[in-house]
Amino acid sequence: MKRQIPLALVFVFGLFMIFQYFVPHEKSEWVYEFLLDWILVIGIFALALGIWSLYKVSVDKIRARKENWAYSYVTLFGLFVMILFGFTAPNGESWGLYAVFVTTAILTILMIIQTMVAKSQKGLYLGLAGLFLAASVVIAIFDGAWSFHFYTAEGLQNYWFRAFFDHILIPILSTMFSLLAFFIASAAYRAFRARNLLASLLLISALIVMLRFNPYLQPIMGDYMAKTSNWLMNVPNLAAQRAIVIGIGLGIVATALKVILGIERGYMGKG
Amino acid sequence: MRYVLRCVLVAALLICGTAYAQTEDMVEDTVMTAMAPAPATNVNAFDTDNDHGHSVTVTWDLSVDDGGGTGAVTGYEIHRWSPAEMVTLDSLRGLLSAVEAELPNVADSSAEANLRRDSLRLRYAALIATSVAVGDDLDTEMKARRAAVKEAFLAALDGLPAAHARYPENGNWQLLGKVAAGVSTYSDAGGKEPTASSFIPDYCGFHYKVHALTADETVYGETAPFGPVECYGQWFNTGRVPVLLAVLIFGALTIIFVSIARRGADLYVRPLAGIEAVDDAIGRATEMGRPILYVLGLGTAADVATIASFTILGRVAKRVAEYQTALIVPTYEPIVMTVAQEVVKSSYLDAGRPDDYKDDTVFFVTQSQFAYVAAVNGIMLRELPATCVYMGKFFAESLLLAETGALAGSIQIAGTDEIAQIPFFIVACDYTLIGEELYAASAYLGREPILLGSLKAQDYAKAAVVVFALAGLLASYASWGHVFTDLFKVTN
Numbered sequence: 001m002k003r004q005i006p007l008a009l010v011f012v013f014g015l016f017m018i019f020q021y022f023v024p025h026e027k028s029e030w031v032y033e034f035l036l037d038w039i040l041v042i043g044i045f046a047l048a049l050g051i052w053s054l055y056k057v058s059v060d061k062i063r064a065r066k067e068n069w070a071y072s073y074v075t076l077f078g079l080f081v082m083i084l085f086g087f088t089a090p091n092g093e094s095w096g097l098y099a100v101f102v103t104t105a106i107l108t109i110l111m112i113i114q115t116m117v118a119k120s121q122k123g124l125y126l127g128l129a130g131l132f133l134a135a136s137v138v139i140a141i142f143d144g145a146w147s148f149h150f151y152t153a154e155g156l157q158n159y160w161f162r163a164f165f166d167h168i169l170i171p172i173l174s175t176m177f178s179l180l181a182f183f184i185a186s187a188a189y190r191a192f193r194a195r196n197l198l199a200s201l202l203l204i205s206a207l208i209v210m211l212r213f214n215p216y217l218q219p220i221m222g223d224y225m226a227k228t229s230n231w232l233m234n235v236p237n238l239a240a241q242r243a244i245v246i247g248i249g250l251g252i253v254a255t256a257l258k259v260i261l262g263i264e265r266g267y268m269g270k271g
Numbered sequence: 272m273r274y275v276l277r278c279v280l281v282a283a284l285l286i287c288g289t290a291y292a293q294t295e296d297m298v299e300d301t302v303m304t305a306m307a308p309a310p311a312t313n314v315n316a317f318d319t320d321n322d323h324g325h326s327v328t329v330t331w332d333l334s335v336d337d338g339g340g341t342g343a344v345t346g347y348e349i350h351r352w353s354p355a356e357m358v359t360l361d362s363l364r365g366l367l368s369a370v371e372a373e374l375p376n377v378a379d380s381s382a383e384a385n386l387r388r389d390s391l392r393l394r395y396a397a398l399i400a401t402s403v404a405v406g407d408d409l410d411t412e413m414k415a416r417r418a419a420v421k422e423a424f425l426a427a428l429d430g431l432p433a434a435h436a437r438y439p440e441n442g443n444w445q446l447l448g449k450v451a452a453g454v455s456t457y458s459d460a461g462g463k464e465p466t467a468s469s470f471i472p473d474y475c476g477f478h479y480k481v482h483a484l485t486a487d488e489t490v491y492g493e494t495a496p497f498g499p500v501e502c503y504g505q506w507f508n509t510g511r512v513p514v515l516l517a518v519l520i521f522g523a524l525t526i527i528f529v530s531i532a533r534r535g536a537d538l539y540v541r542p543l544a545g546i547e548a549v550d551d552a553i554g555r556a557t558e559m560g561r562p563i564l565y566v567l568g569l570g571t572a573a574d575v576a577t578i579a580s581f582t583i584l585g586r587v588a589k590r591v592a593e594y595q596t597a598l599i600v601p602t603y604e605p606i607v608m609t610v611a612q613e614v615v616k617s618s619y620l621d622a623g624r625p626d627d628y629k630d631d632t633v634f635f636v637t638q639s640q641f642a643y644v645a646a647v648n649g650i651m652l653r654e655l656p657a658t659c660v661y662m663g664k665f666f667a668e669s670l671l672l673a674e675t676g677a678l679a680g681s682i683q684i685a686g687t688d689e690i691a692q693i694p695f696f697i698v699a700c701d702y703t704l705i706g707e708e709l710y711a712a713s714a715y716l717g718r719e720p721i722l723l724g725s726l727k728a729q730d731y732a733k734a735a736v737v738v739f740a741l742a743g744l745l746a747s748y749a750s751w752g753h754v755f756t757d758l759f760k761v762t763n
Binding site for chain 1: 605614645697729
């Protein structure tokens with residue numbers, strides 16, 4: 001039964017997805033959109049599991065003092081601080097005791113983590129966590145300068161939320177992306193080593209395609225380089241790509257059919 | 272005498288002025304009559320085919336002055352007759368959205384909020400007959416208003432077919448859009464949600480007319496109205512018949528080959544070097560005492576590449592459990608994490624080592640692409656895995672991951688159906704499953720007849736594609752290219 005019900009669900013909904021592709025009617029669209037909404041709902045619940053997983057792995061790392069364990073504190077700090085900022089916003093110009101609240105809330109979380117990872121003095125950390133929690137709750141109740149916003153996106157406009165996002169996260173992500181340029185160079189160096197006939201052909205083709213964009217060679221080579229480069233891109237390259245795309249398309253249909261018919265069950269933990 | 276002369280002069284000037292003005296008007300009239308182009312002809316409107324409704328296609332024959340004749344036509348305007356109820360519906364829609372926007376702000380007692388609410392009450396009173404007690408709690412009042420507006424809105428919606436049937440009483444022509452000269456079709460497509468301003472109701476008799484415009488937009492040739500025409504959704508998209516046929520034929524082929532395989536026929540499958548290398552790579556990791564890193568990519572659990580990757584993960588996890596090697600599976604998507612945890616747990620159970628399974632083998636990292644890359648690269652450089660396996664959907668992070676893996680000295684096996692990333696993996700990894708090989712891996716690993724049968728069906732389908740491609744080539748040489756390609760034409 002544990003296997004039959006999921007298989008039956010996959011069969012029914014898989015068939016419906018095929019059916020709806022051929023039925024443009026509004027009613028079919030409605031069911032399709034309803035099912036897509038369910039994916040969102042499941043995704044939100046799964047996100048809670050994901051956050052729990054991240055928290056647990058980080059805490060375990062701190063507890064076991066694994067290599068670079070201190071960075072796990074940064075991960076947890078970032079996680080909880082962004083959640084806190086994302087749900088709170090000032091009601092006017094004044095921030096009131098917001099800074100004190102954030103500090104006590106973060107200290108509460110840190111003390112809870114310490115309680116989980118500490119090998120001794122757990123009681124002390126737990127007591128401190130309770131103390132900081134009480135302080136945060138008192139500030140949250142009595143400070144009218146800011147409030148929690150669970151139902152609206154106001155917290156996402158919080159200055160600190162935006163500052164952390166725009167001035168810390170975005171530059172870090174851009175830095176990661178920019179590394180790609182150097183990795184492309186090193187990968188190209190390895191790929192273009194003329195070790196055999198095929199690698200030599202690859203090198204020559206790559207040189208033609210790259211030199212085509214060199215403005216200084218244009219007067220010397222004329223249109224020859226551009227034409228050769230276009231031919232390389234539009235004939236052999238495109239032909240190979242299309243062959244792969246056709247194979248992928250058929251593979252997707254075959255795999256989808258296998259999943260719908262219950263032949264392929266790898267996603268259920270049974271190959 | 273001088274006075275008389277002055278009067279005569281003024282009278283003469285007045286007469287001249289009036290005569291000049293009259294002449295100018297006459298000239299203008301003549302120009303207008305002369306410049307009005309011939310209208311478009313044969314206006315036709317019909318429900319747009321193969322859609323969900325809410326769309327009418329209007330066609331016409333070009334005016335004789337479009338491109339020919341006087342050549343004065345610069346474009347066409349398309350108009351639809353709209354009953355007064357459509358305006359009421361728009362007002363109710365606006366009011367409904369205003370009330371709904373106000374609901375979360377009932378706690379706001381600022382002067383600005385009070386002004387906004389007063390304006391809302393006035394708009395409400397102008398449109399809805401049902402009164403609401405304003406003195407009540409603000410939240411209750413707004414909820415009561417929302418209910419009343421919603422009711423009126425739904426009633427107005429129900430009344431639209433009757434309102435359109437009343438043509439041409441109590442309504443006016445609305446400009447829908449303009450098209451350039453030489454164009455003879457217009458799609459009046461709107462939204463399906465009644466709360467959207469672009470909403471076009473189904474099953475209402477619409478009337479259309481087309482204006483042939485000139486450079487002076489006040490001068491145009493107008494067609495007679497055409498209608499009524501209703502739009503509605505279809506139950507079958509005839510434009511997708513070729514896809515349906517292809518799916519049915521392919522499905523039948525799969526079932527035939529699966530049953531042949533079940534009867535015990537020996538089906539040959541080309542060896543996949545990338546998959547054969549998996550066992551060796553796990554052995555290497557065991558000998559070196561280092562972990563194996565398995566990356567499922569950025570795909571969701573609904574992507575076929577990720578589904579295929581789960582099967583390979585299951586096989587890798589089983590071997591890992593048998594060899595008692597460490598496995599690290601950082602995931603990008605929480606649902607993928609949940610499924611992967613189940614897959615790995617089952618594999619440990621199959622290998623007879625359920626106690627060796629650890630909860631932190633599969634874990635969630637982040638849903639930010641480059642933050643995920645940073646985390647996985649960090650793991651690679653800290654843990655120095657003996658083997659890195661990348662199977663699933665990959666995007667810009669593919670080379671960042673594979674190059675770092677190469678720096679860490681790992682044996683790398685990759686597989687993706689993202690065509691733009693395949694070259695990066697080929698360059699940076701030791702083995703790469705190209706496109707469909709990723710999907711074939713599960714059949715290759717399992718060696719089950721039914722899975723091999725589906726692979727055979729794929730092979731025959733590919734052969735059919737090659738045959739059709741050659742037939743298309745020959746048809747194009749024989750000038751039947753269009754006839755042949757039309758057989759495979761798919762519309763959305």
